[in-house]
Amino acid sequence: MNQGLREENFALRLVIGCEGRLLSGVRLLCFFLALPLAASAAVSRGFSRLLDAVVRIDVREVSFESGQKRYTGGIGSGVILNDDGFILTNAHVASPRAENINITLANLERVNARLVGWDHWTDLALLQLDLTDLKRRGLKFSHADLGDSDKMEPGDPVYAVGTPYGLTRTVTRGIISNNRRSFEDGVSTINGYETGLFNTWLQTDAAINPGNSGGPLVTEDGRVVGINSRGNNSAESLGFAIPINVAKRVVAELARSGAGGGVGAVTRSYLGLGFGPLQGLEEFYSLKQNTGVLINNVDPGSPAAKSGLKPGDILLTLDGAAVDGRFPEQLPPILDLIASKPVGATVKLAVRRNGQTNDYALLTEKLESRQGEAWSFEKWGLAVRKVSRAYARENQLEDANGLLVTGVQNGYPAAVAGLGRNDVITKINNEPITSLEAAKKLYETLAEKPDAVLLESRVNRQVSNRILKPKS
């Protein structure tokens, strides 16, 4: 796991549209263009079926960053997977923060959907149409057929279908530009959640714009081979899709874990290892080519650190299977292999150090995001997240207690008290904050009283005491 997470990946952006003034003008344009486009489309039966399975997704979601509960809107795309009304889209289109998810079907009818499962690590989310409502209104929909992304080769023609800038059912054409794209500029994030560690991408020159997110990348016969998720602001014709074979596994897990009604998730394992490509270092480490992967980083306090693994070690085998991390493109599958192990399982590693090979047995932990649960204490104008274990580890905090301040509202008590982003509130009125629930309870009793509240906060390792005076 990399530690130096950046809030934003500067080159790559997530392809999501935002409601704004621009759209009204674009919608007008759409009105004139829609008819000729539909009339001139001459496509295969499979492709036409696919078009009927692509939906527009309008999401209204809560944000806490201002210190208040605020609503924001976004537009994305999705593709219907089966007769149960499951829709695959991007995790950055529909997240657990969504209060309302509205689907526009191919027949332009609108229907609500619920979030079945969410996986920020692969940037995938699974929705389900409100079948009762569909039945009541007598609405029908079709679903897409999935292809095999492993078979895609550079040069293969592909189409992107989606809702760029809110333009429903837009088809653009291109080829597969690279079938195994990896990004070497660190871990990117969606709303602060880590993403993109465990897979490579299909790169295409089919035009992908904000709003295309979550829409399918398909073959000429309409089979879905990828989910469009990223574009590049400063370049033309650089779009990236999550391979459908990655999505198939994630969908199955999200559907299974989300069946009960809550938001499903993919459970992954964690060892605390960060890898680097070995290319060119084989001689230095006296290795044959295509043998092993370089351990670049060992998270402090992780199972790998506890077992004595060190940066500069070479991982040769994982549970007996040889590992080959010569090139950057080969690293995501190795991370995925570790993540796919059951939580709490023993993983056997053969590791080379100073020409000697040793065996290690590591107990996997559950992989956690650095992002803890978000909440806002509105009367204080304070937005927080629970400090996660991963955040505590990254920032060398003594424990994962406390609340991380993610935003304060100007002129509100938290801002007046001098709290700011990245402060960690560790005590409220001398009461240590071990959980978000505990903080909520304290808040409920304190927010109603006129008394000043004593807060202990930390930033880096520095402790401050602050007085928060409720708004009168």
Next chain:
Amino acid sequence: MKTSRLCPSPRRRAAVLCGVLSVMLACAAAHAADLPALWKERVKSVVAVEFFTETELDRRTSLVAGVVADNNGTIALPPGIVGARVTAAQLKDFRVHLPGDPASAYAKGEYLGQDNLSGWNFVRVEEKVRGRLTPVTAFAGKPGTAEPAMAEEVWGIGLRGKEEDFLPYLMVARVGLVQSLPERTAVALGEVAAPGLPVFNGEGAFAGIAEGGFGSSYLQYGARGGATPIMLMNVEESRVFVLAAEVTPWLTRAPANVMGRPIPWFGANVGPTDPELTAFLKLDAQSACSVSEVYESSPAEKAGVKAGDIIVALDGKPLPRLTPERVAMRFFDREVDRRAPGDKLAFTVLRGSERVELTATLGDEPKLAREAERKYFEKLGLTVREFVFGDGVVRRVKLAEQKGVLAHFVKASTPVSTAGLQPDDWIQEIDGTEIKTFAEAVTKLAAIEADTVRTEFVLLVSRRGETQVLRVKQK
């Protein structure tokens, strides 16, 4: 006072007004008549100092104004003119220019170091020009002279640029406010002197030294309307001066060595306390300081200070009430800095509801980044620097785990920069061998640089808490 003596006893209000006006004119005339004579003498107490900072690739020029501190050619220069990353050895070729002399005719200066208490830098000028200089203390007011009063007229000296031979010029302003920051500091109603240069009162008595670093808030209006708040700072002239009573002792603080040693050390991060908190703690009549972090093995730690403690008294006396709050923190720092290693510092902290009396024995400040050893490997394209205490604080590394060296400088388009090494990377291993000391790193890198056969080497570096192996291809 003066005006009332000179005024005839008036009977009518109009006469009073008339009288006051005429006296003011008379005073102004008298003042103006005195000033050239006062100026002629006092301008001998200022100089311009030019020096060079040599880095691996550059040689940067700095120009600052300085004040003559004594009869031995000691010149005091304002704080902040030498970067924290710059070593004394990198400061070269100090040139002392007498205002108005041709800029090509300068005297040589020797860098004496920086004083920890005042932050001032000191230079000693060569003997040949000392006779033409007068220490500013020669113009000290009579003992017991009162602080400048509100609206009192004061004047100071500014210097033009090098291309104008550092010609001195006059600035005049009235005092608007005198406050404790924590030094008694006057804010004038206009620019009164170049930062680092003296200010005098109407009688020519040394009133203080101008301090830079104060900005003024403005609104900037764009072409399309809409205002953006900005802060502007006049770097050549200042309205703020620290009073003579405060700075006169500092003029004698030229350090005994360029490192400015000894430097007393408390070893805790002491910050301001929010006024709401002081009010909450019922400390309205005073200021307090908050201890936000206590460094490992420091005098503060040994004295039993804990993070979160609130310092309320020093030597049994409550901290004075100072505004803004950060001034209280400066007050505490000054109290430490005016002592010497080995001195005691007795203080009182509030810890929860308890009041705890503590005494620390100040230590010697651990080696600073500017004192750390460094070595430039030109062929490899990097300067490595010794890992010092402050580096451990920044990287949150315990003393026992401190090792390796820092990449202080990485030259562009060299083997190490191509390999991805960045300035401030923490080099922990070279060629798979753990580096414990600076000397080990230098030996290893020197051997690598001298080896004409080898084609590559490997560094293990840590950056923002994450390590990575870098392969440096030499050929």
